[in-house]
Amino acid sequence: MNRREFLTGFAALSGLMALGKLNLASAATGEExxxxxxxxxxxxxxxxxxxxxxxxxxxxxxxxxxxxxxxxxxxxxxxxxxxxxxxxxxxxxxxxxxxxxxxxxxxxxxxxxxxxxxxxxxxxxxxxxxxxxxxxxxxxxxxxxxxxxxxxxxxxxxxxxxxxxxxxxxxxxDLGRVQDFTNPERYLTSSVMDLVNSEHQAAMAALGSNASEAEQLVQSQFAAAHLNGPDxxxxxxxxxxxxxxxxxxxxxxxxxxxxxxxxxxxxxxxxxxxxxxxxxxxxxxxxxxxxxxxxxxxxxxxxxxxxxxxxxxxxxxxxxxxxxxxxxxxxxxxxxxxxxxxxxxxxxxxxxxxxxxxxxxxxxxxxxxxxxxxxxxxxxxxxxxxxxxxxxxxxxxxxxxxxxxxxxxxxxx
Structure with missing residues (x-):
């Protein structure tokens, strides 16, 4: 993977993160x-x-x-x-x-x-x-x-x-793009993704328990988004x-x-x-x-x-x-x-x-x-x-x- 491919892929994944909120529902439950x-x-x-x-x-x-x-x-x-x-x-x-x-x-x-x-x-x-x-x-x-x-x-x-x-x-x-987005390894290899997720978890842990309740909520949502990705x-x-x-x-x-x-x-x-x-x-x-x-x-x-x-x-x-x-x-x-x-x-x-x-x-x-x-x-x-x-x-x-x-x-x- 060259630098241009990496940057393109990272921008695409970042754009997906901006589609909506981070706390996802798994499927329609019958109440929505x-x-x-x-x-x-x-x-x-x-x-x-x-x-x-x-x-x-x-x-x-x-x-x-x-x-x-x-x-x-x-x-x-x-x-x-x-x-x-x-x-x-x-x-x-x-x-x-x-x-x-x-x-x-x-x-x-x-x-x-x-x-x-x-x-x-x-x-x-x-x-x-x-x-x-x-x-x-x-x-x-x-x-x-x-x-x-x-x-x-x-x-x-x-x-x-x-x-x-x-x-x-x-x-x-564009369903073709959606298909691409569901496969993050198209842009980032699994080893790179593991490294990114590991660094995010370490950064969250370093913040400690001194954060406010609101900050802790945002942190957990941010971590979940990077660990699971937009489904x-x-x-x-x-x-x-x-x-x-x-x-x-x-x-x-x-x-x-x-x-x-x-x-x-x-x-x-x-x-x-x-x-x-x-x-x-x-x-x-x-x-x-x-x-x-x-x-x-x-x-x-x-x-x-x-x-x-x-x-x-x-x-x-x-x-x-x-x-x-x-x-x-x-x-x-x-x-x-x-x-x-x-x-x-x-x-x-x-x-x-x-x-x-x-x-x-x-x-x-x-x-x-x-x-x-x-x-x-x-x-x-x-x-x-x-x-x-x-x-x-x-x-x-x-x-x-x-x-x-x-x-x-x-x-x-």
Whole structure:
């Protein structure tokens, strides 16, 4: 081994140590709660997903909201959803499969006011509940609650993932590199590793018993990390024998990292939904890609035996206009939708709505029924309810440092 190989290997191993905390869980125990935030990148057309309108005219000059008729709107339980926009699409319909198979576990929140038409601001609001770039995404907030149990508490497969230094966001999509990392002798021979571990143990012993309790804890964690190393092999063992590629691979890594006890939150950004031209065809392609990945993620969670303890937050930057522009596209619209998939609380529910011009309607803060005297739902309400669901009280440090500025609504039952 030459000097360059040694330094490269040492840097690689050091980078792994920085993936997360040092006190590792061995595997999912049956008590953990897992969260995956799946973002439709660029702003999906919610009238083409869970808030369908059909051939209602937006105005006499701008035409209909959707190219399909109201009679074509589909129903699964209490949930209404759109047919795919492009009638020439000849493949299977994963969006229809998603709603038909999962409606009992779905809560749909329509008429969310994102209060912006900016991609950057909208994605921050959808992932953190607030527009500020200083706020951590909610996946990082959840991951920080028990971060010491996990090697990489927050798996960021793709997309926006500001952590505000609460935890490290782990981007780990190259399985070849993971395989390399599980074999430290690729960089350091066993004799060198033994020497390094021996020196670490000697250094820890030399510190003696005069250290404080906190210092002793850090020392023991540091020693354990060097003696045992980050056990990424558990991740490889939990992955399918023939892993997928692209977004489906990220879904597999998320489910496997949960089952292996390495992570408890994940975020994935899917598709290209910013359809300012050729809207119907391009949204169809993006929706097929999105729901294929979501269906695959649910299947992976079921295969790993953790679907009953996982919540999916399906969201996007914002919505799209209820009318077409001159390029047959749809532009940014501040009103959109978010869906929550979970087997832990009541599904088959639709909360909030829009009118026939895709403008947000108010809901009663107590009953959540439509009310002209109520409040307009925002992403802040969604994320405040998620925080409460995870046991973060309104008087907690997180809510003090990163307040969402909304009243807490009981959105999940």
């Amino acid at each position: 709660q897992y969260w995956v935030f799946v973002s439709a990148n660029g702003g999906w057309d919610t009238a083409a997903v869970c808030d369908p309108k059909g051939d209602i005219a937006y105005s006499s000059s701008l035409g209909n909201i959707n190219p399909y008729s109201q009679a074509e709107i589909r129903q699964a339980g209490a949930l209404r959803f759109a047919p795919l926009l492009d009638n020439n699409f000849a493949g299977t319909d994963p969006m229809a499969a998603f709603f038909n198979n999962q409606y009992n576990h779905l809560q749909v929140f329509n008429g969310l006011d994102y209060q912006t038409n900016s991609h950057q601001v909208g994605i921050r609001a959808s992932m953190s509940g607030h527009q500020s770039p200083l706020y951590p995404v909610t996946a990082a907030v959840i991951a920080s609650l028990n971060a010491s149990q996990y090697l990489m508490p927050f798996y960021l497969g793709s997309g926006y993932g500001n952590t505000a230094n609460l935890v490290n966001a782990s981007r780990l999509n 990424l092999k558990r991740l490889l063992d939990k992955l399918p024998a023939s892993p997928s590629t692209g977004d489906k691979l990220k879904a597999e890594i998320a489910a496997a990292s949960f089952a292996a006890g390495l992570s408890n939150t994940a975020a994935i950004s899917i598709g290209i939904f910013d359809t300012h031209s050729d809207h119907d065809s391009r949204q169809t392609v993006a929706l097929v890609e999105y729901f294929e990945a979501v269906n695959h993620l649910i299947a992976q969670l079921e295969q790993q035996g953790i679907a009953d303890r996982t919540t999916l937050v399906l969201t996007s930057d914002f919505g799209r206009t209820p009318y077409y522009n001159s390029d047959k596209g749809k532009d940014h619209w501040n009103v959109g939708s978010t869906m929550i998939w979970s087997r832990q609380w009541q599904g088959n529910r639709v909360i909030g709505a829009t009118d026939n011009q895709l403008k947000a309607l108010k809901v009663d803060p107590e009953t959540l029924e439509l009310s002209p005297d109520g409040v307009v739902l925002t992403q802040g309400h969604i994320h405040a309810a998620i925080r409460q669901r995870m046991g973060i009280s309104m008087s907690s440090h997180i809510n003090f440092q990163y307040p969402l500025g909304v009243d807490l609504l009981q959105l999940f039952t």
